[in-house]
Amino acid sequence: MDAPGTPLVVLDHVNKHYGDLHVLNDINLTIAKGEVVVVIGPSGSGKSTLCRAINRLETIDDGTISIDGQPLPSEGAALAKLRANVGMVFQSFNLFAHKTILQNVTLGPIAVSKKSKAEADGRAMELLERVGVANQAKKMPAQLSGGQQQRVAIARALAMQPSVMLFDEPTSALDPEMINEVLDVMVGLAKEGMTMIVVTHEMGFARRAADRVVFMADGRIVEDTTPAEFFDHPKSERAKDFLSKILTH
């Protein structure tokens, strides 16, 4: 294990276009081991694309992304191996609909990491316990509430023992009363030193758990600072405008 503070995720002059749209515009971002970075910004600013580029669910046009010093492989087994090391939690949970909760968590360890079923089951139950849904292990995803499903999705990602976790608006598909149960799990992870990149508009989470806030607009990183600084003293007009909108509604 490297000490906290060594760069883990490095984006260097990353650009991506969708046709004429410049969704990622010269992105430079370094995330150190153990750091929790909240990415915030208006709809369409490229936050999801950024997240998805980091585990190469989206390709980039130019620039480099490296994880733990390794540039992202382009395809094949090397890419699969890298993805196992980068956990991802989606807005829409995406639990495997044909598998039980327990199987959702064990499928990766068994199929990808070649763990024995017994070992995978044991570890999965620990993780489900930790996110508070161990008693649902035998159910199917559709039988769980959104908040429960998202916590299972976090357990599924953790089961691969990733060195960084990406969250793309993990609470925005949830009913308000379920948001905190998911955020609490995420705060716990942050406290334990997990490296996290979290796209969210939950200011409470950002203030409680984030080391940095990255504000994106029109495909660029406009501000990159501490949560207190960002929320209390935003520098750019874009950020001030954006904050006034999310604060007033």
Add this chain to the structure above:
Amino acid sequence: MVIFDNLPLYLEAFLQTLALLLLTIVLALPLGAVIAAMRISPIGSLRATATVYTEILRNTPLVLVFIFCFVVLPILGVILPFMFSAVLALTLYTAPFFAEAIRSGINGVPVGQAEAARSIGMTFGQTVTLVVLPQAIRSVIPPIINVMIALTKNTSIAGGFFIFELFNSGRRLVNENGDQVILVLVGVAAFYLLITIPLGQLADFLERRVVIRR
């Protein structure tokens, strides 16, 4: 009556039709699954190969595929037993139909499922076999059985190529019993229905059994 008098002949032909059907399914279904996987694969050349194959075979009359296997291949020096050639022709022709049925089912599985699978480090093959196909099964069953029903009827083409299956037996019996043509054909049809009706019911049954809730 002509049907009962010739029951052994009908049965022999029926078994031959059944053999054509089952052998073709056993070969064409996996081949179809491979073609479907190729068509969604990240590798462009695989996608192109599968697409071209599918489009050519789906748009060629089955008789031409039979002529290719029974006439062209021997000219090229590939001499196969008749039954082998017939199953080959039916397999080549049917696999793309299975592939399309499977592909439409795959397209019905939300992309988030495949993305989640890839994000935990599954390879393309694992994503398809462990996550996408098992969920596509339910919507894939009815179209696959439809392909099987069409295949059952298509086996009759083999009757024109030296295989003594149901259609061929009908032809022979018509020649021998010119006065009872209708009855002979009713007998032939009844044996085809003996296959296709249970297939349809199997489709209903399986569709009800394999339900995935979202």
